[in-house]
Amino acid sequence: MKNILLPFCVIALSASAQQTIHSVANGNASNPLTWDCTCFPTTDDHIFVDHQVVMNTDWLISSGGSIEIASGASLLQDASRQLLVDGAGSQFNNNGQTTFKDIAWTNGSTGINNGHMMVSDGLFFGTGTGFTNAGIIDGTDSVLTRGTFLNTGTFYVGNFLNMGMFQNSGQIAADSMGNTGGFSSNNGYVFANVFGNSGVFDLSTAGYMEVAADFYNAGSADIAAGRELFVGDDFYNGDTLGGMADFVNHGLIAVTGDFGNSDNLEGSGKICVGAYSANSGTVGGTLNFCDNSGAGGFDLTIGTIAGTVTYCGAGSCYLSIEETASGETVSLYPNPAATILNIETDGSFETAAFYSVTGELVQTTVLTGKAIELNLPAGVYFVQLTGAQVSQPLRLVVE
Secondary structure (H helix, E strand, O other): OOOOOOOOOOOOOOOOOOOEEEEOOOEEOOOHHHEOOOOOOOOOOEEEEOOEEEEOOOEEEOOOOEEEEOOOOEEEEOOOOEEEEEOOOOEEEEOOEEEEEEEEEEOOOEEEEOOEEEEEEEEEEOOOOEEEEOOEEEEEEEEEEOOEEEEOOEEEEEEEEEOOEEEEOOEEEEEEEEEOOEEEEOOOEEEEEEEEEOOEEEEOOOOEEEEOOOEEEOOEEEEOOOOEEEEOOOEEEOOOOOOOOEEEEOOEEEEOOOEEEOOEEEEOOEEEEOOOEEEOOEEOOOOEEEEOOOOOOOOEEOOEEOOOOEEEOOOOOOOOOOOOOOOOOEEEEOOOEOOEEEEEEOOOEEEEEEEEOOOOEEEEEEOOOOEEEOOOOOEEEEEEEEEOOEOOOEEEEEO
């Protein structure tokens, strides 16, 4: 993991009154003939990139200056370049394509991405900054936000830490994801290999989340009714540093591995566990707890469980993906899918049945070709193929 980008200093090459400057030709950013002012733009100018401009120097935007890249235009680095956007009124807006090594927004500056932004090392959003991504951000090693970040587009990052306010209604995927601030996903899809929360986290409206490995909550977390949290390995709710973790589940939590609670767990939703479960805290509300190993309730409890909590046993939830029963090859693409799903198989199948993670049959399709038209809301589903052979469930994400 590379270091998170910290604010840095870029020295302006010249000083002049603030101007509005447009590119007039493809070329280097440092070439005066690239710009209609026949000059080198200064840090407080309003710069409009309408061509293919090569970023051949580090850049500072300050004192209310701005850079805006038009749709179809680009600002691409020729080497490892950095951009600092500093101060209230200073902006960097991308509607085309841009590449940098690092970008930092500090001291009340703002930014918008409606195009394609590739930042190889670090994105930093300081306190008081605001940023909206409605396009694509990818190829980024690390992101740290202390400001306000609204994601309505697609965001791929290696390591993501939110210490400010992050709101997702698009798609975000990270290798590791942590939250110590406010993290809200009210639509779209959140994917992480591991996720840890010690702030305030909520999954609501039409949002859903998948964690491939471990999920850890030491703060406040809320899953709304109808929402789904799928955990591929272990789940733990508790603060080992002396605080109190609170988890309210009105939706579905499906945990393939172990499940542990040492603080407060309540709600009216369903929890499905595939392996060992233990409670040393408080479990309340009208939660329905399902142990797919067949134990019925928690494997171990030394805490308190309300009499309103109910239980169900093995087979109540889909939790994991198995290889197909007879060894045939099956692939689903694209995955995530939207309205069309293609099934590629060397087996002999006649129908495809789609189940929610709670085991409810939501769609059945007779296979007449490779393509299936989907009529499913966003979420995680399991697809079972039947015919001369029967496959094990295959996990599908619909966005």
